[in-house]
Amino acid sequence: MTDKKVYPVQPDIAKNALVTAEQYEHMYRQSVENPNEFWGEHGKRIDWIKPFTKVKNSTYDYNNLSIKWFEDGVLNASANCLDRHLADRGDQTAIIFEGDDPSVSRNVTYRELHEEVCKFANVLKEQGVKKGDVVTIYMPMIVETAVAMLACARIGAIHSVVFGGFSPEAVAARIVNGKSRFVVTADEGLRGGRAIPLKKNVDAALKHESEANVDCVIVVKRTGNDQVPWTEGRDVCYEDLMAHASAECDPEPMNAEDPLFMLYTSGSTGAPKGVLHTTGGYMVYASMTHQYVFDYHDGDVYWCTADFGWVTGHSYILYGPLANGAITLLFEGVPNYPDSSRMGQVVDKHKVNILYTAPTAIRALMAEGASCMDGTTRDSLRVLGSVGEPINPEAWEWYHRVIGNSKCPIVDTWWQTETGGILIAPLPGAVDLKPGSATRPFFGVQPALVDNEGNLLEGATEGNLVILDSWPGQMRTIFGDHERFIQTYFSTYKGMYFTGDGARRDEDGDYWITGRVDDVLNVSGHRLGTAEVESALVAHDKVAEAAVVGYPHEIKGQGIYVYVTLIQGVEPSDELKKELVQWVRKEIGPIASPDVIQWAPGLPKTRSGKIMRRILRKIAANEHDQLGDTSTLADPSVVDELIGSRASN
Numbered sequence: 001m002t003d004k005k006v007y008p009v010q011p012d013i014a015k016n017a018l019v020t021a022e023q024y025e026h027m028y029r030q031s032v033e034n035p036n037e038f039w040g041e042h043g044k045r046i047d048w049i050k051p052f053t054k055v056k057n058s059t060y061d062y063n064n065l066s067i068k069w070f071e072d073g074v075l076n077a078s079a080n081c082l083d084r085h086l087a088d089r090g091d092q093t094a095i096i097f098e099g100d101d102p103s104v105s106r107n108v109t110y111r112e113l114h115e116e117v118c119k120f121a122n123v124l125k126e127q128g129v130k131k132g133d134v135v136t137i138y139m140p141m142i143v144e145t146a147v148a149m150l151a152c153a154r155i156g157a158i159h160s161v162v163f164g165g166f167s168p169e170a171v172a173a174r175i176v177n178g179k180s181r182f183v184v185t186a187d188e189g190l191r192g193g194r195a196i197p198l199k200k201n202v203d204a205a206l207k208h209e210s211e212a213n214v215d216c217v218i219v220v221k222r223t224g225n226d227q228v229p230w231t232e233g234r235d236v237c238y239e240d241l242m243a244h245a246s247a248e249c250d251p252e253p254m255n256a257e258d259p260l261f262m263l264y265t266s267g268s269t270g271a272p273k274g275v276l277h278t279t280g281g282y283m284v285y286a287s288m289t290h291q292y293v294f295d296y297h298d299g300d301v302y303w304c305t306a307d308f309g310w311v312t313g314h315s316y317i318l319y320g321p322l323a324n325g326a327i328t329l330l331f332e333g334v335p336n337y338p339d340s341s342r343m344g345q346v347v348d349k350h351k352v353n354i355l356y357t358a359p360t361a362i363r364a365l366m367a368e369g370a371s372c373m374d375g376t377t378r379d380s381l382r383v384l385g386s387v388g389e390p391i392n393p394e395a396w397e398w399y400h401r402v403i404g405n406s407k408c409p410i411v412d413t414w415w416q417t418e419t420g421g422i423l424i425a426p427l428p429g430a431v432d433l434k435p436g437s438a439t440r441p442f443f444g445v446q447p448a449l450v451d452n453e454g455n456l457l458e459g460a461t462e463g464n465l466v467i468l469d470s471w472p473g474q475m476r477t478i479f480g481d482h483e484r485f486i487q488t489y490f491s492t493y494k495g496m497y498f499t500g501d502g503a504r505r506d507e508d509g510d511y512w513i514t515g516r517v518d519d520v521l522n523v524s525g526h527r528l529g530t531a532e533v534e535s536a537l538v539a540h541d542k543v544a545e546a547a548v549v550g551y552p553h554e555i556k557g558q559g560i561y562v563y564v565t566l567i568q569g570v571e572p573s574d575e576l577k578k579e580l581v582q583w584v585r586k587e588i589g590p591i592a593s594p595d596v597i598q599w600a601p602g603l604p605k606t607r608s609g610k611i612m613r614r615i616l617r618k619i620a621a622n623e624h625d626q627l628g629d630t631s632t633l634a635d636p637s638v639v640d641e642l643i644g645s646r647a648s649n
């Protein structure tokens with residue numbers, strides 16, 4: 001059993017670690033037994049304009065739900081990431097920018113970043129952005145994206161970053177839902193040597209969506225492609241505005257519970273929801289987890305390969321590291337460009353000490369063979385991290401042995417957009433590692449397992465993963481829909497936060513996340529709702545009905561398997577399959593591309609008309625012998641037909 005494989009805490013790591021095994025036990029106990037005292041102390045790691053006097057004020061009581069942390073404190077997130085470091089480390093590098101093109105890189109100091117952020121904050125004000133306004137950021141992975149996010153935080157505007165890989169339709173939906181009147185974008189992005197037409201996509205989004213009410217689009221020059229379309233009176237040039245902007249901008253005093261940002265993520269039903277995070281608790285939690293989980297020491301070079309479009313980019317490229325005065329590497333490109341040695345090359349070039357990446361990237365490199373690390377030593381690495389999806393033990397071992405030269409602990413970090421920061425992960429100097437297990441909760445986090453009726457399960461067992469009490473980084477609401485927030489997270493099991501994940505707990509009390517138990521897919525670490533892909537498909541005029549499920553995929557973790565029923569009279573064909581794949585890419589983005597399309601004359605439904613996805617998942621995974629009970633189906637013969645046609649697909 002892989003369970004039995006344990007990598008004990010390494011003495012060399014424990015010797016210098018911020019938290020040892022004894023300290024972890026002691027601090028964890030204190031954090032759950034006396035959260036007010038614990039977080040009252042650790043809340044001071046952040047600079048407050050007006051210190052808080054209250055710490056935790058939360059209840060998961062379903063009828064009375066309320067989550068507040070440090071509620072009377074006043075602070076500013078950008079001041080915590082910038083101003084407070086100027087005296088001691090103004091000339092230290094804050095961001096190492098590594099371009100898509102390996103010959104392009106530059107270092108930005110805390111002083112320089114502070115200046116740029118102040119200037120852009122003034123630019124935003126000049127364009128009419130006020131405290132509480134939503135600014136949509138649709139950008140590549142460049143320094144200006146960090147500047148835009150921090151400038152919003154500086155003036156109290158709420159940033160809503162939209163992943164640069166999303167389609168115009170997806171951008172439009174997010175602009176409309178957030179009632180955002182301001183967009184920051186770039187002429188084009190650069191990834192893997194290819195240009196991505198960001199500005200053109202914004203134009204298409206605004207044209208497509210008549211409800212979008214955008215006053216101003218600020219365009220950063222990344223490639224300088226002058227073919228980029230321009231709407232006078234609406235579009236303005238970043239460089240022109242920055243050239244005359246003042247570098248003086250006082251940070252806006254924000255209440256701890258004022259919004260910092262929103263970020264759309266997929267759920268099991270409906271359109272993506274705007275997860276809203278507030279300022280105080282989020283900053284305390286993001287910075288503390290960044291420091292302790294990665295055992296970050298001053299001067300360490302830290303590289304998180306995520307994108308700003310996802311929560312990992314928010315908490316662990318930007319806010320956590322910069323609040324800690326860290327050196328954070330910002331990578332514009334992809335791990336296999338110009339070739340698959342790029343990751344090792346970047347580590348060696350910048351002497352990276354801590355590397356935080358996703359299992360899908362590791363599996364993709366693993367498929368290339370160990371030779372993809374040829375010519376690089378990666379000697380500088382000390383700690384490795386994994387995030388986004390369950391890491392299979394084979395990938396864990398490869399990551400440890402090949403990338404980390406068998407000398408770096410791997411912190412498998414489980415968390416979600418909703419949680420703001422890491423909830424379950426081994427602290428490198430404190431907790432023994434088991435390949436595939438996220439192990440132990442962070443301070444203040446109380447995970448538990450429940451059965452489908454919500455009964456708490458004890459001991460070594462498997463169940464639905466819930467969290468029993470609030471932690472500071474928790475989301476506070478869904479933007480514009482508080483009722484949906486309560487329904488989505490607190491109604492399944494009353495009195496608990498439901499994660500949507502399943503997990504196993506072993507004899508030692510370590511947690512092993514088994515994956516989503518709802519209709520959320522995790523494709524290459526990206527969250528997608530089956531309902532989103534289905535609604536994109538049925539919007540096509542040849543599609544009558546569609547059902548989408550995940551299936552095991554060697555590199556992506558999960559692939560997208562689609563069952564499509566065509567409108568009567570439409571002939572199935574390979575061309576039509578291609579057309580549907582293109583259609584979904586256009587509606588959502590390339591990350592939602594179906595991997596397999598199977599024509600389905602009928603779908604397995606209960607007598608009340610509900611699609612039985614359990615059966616579709618089994619057929620997709622080629623586990624026909626484990627279909628379980630099919631007697632409640634309205635027409636059981638549909639299943640045989642699907643199994644028969646799968647073989648010929």
Ligand code: WTA
Pocket residue numbers: 265310311312386387388389390391412413414415416417418438499500501513514515516522525526527
């Ligand atoms: C999954 C990403 C197993 C999980 C930070 C969760 C993981 C969803 C892990 C959240 C991990 C994330 N092990 N599964 N270490 N990390 N997940 O919101 O299913 O993009 O619910 O946040 O990713 O994805 P999200």
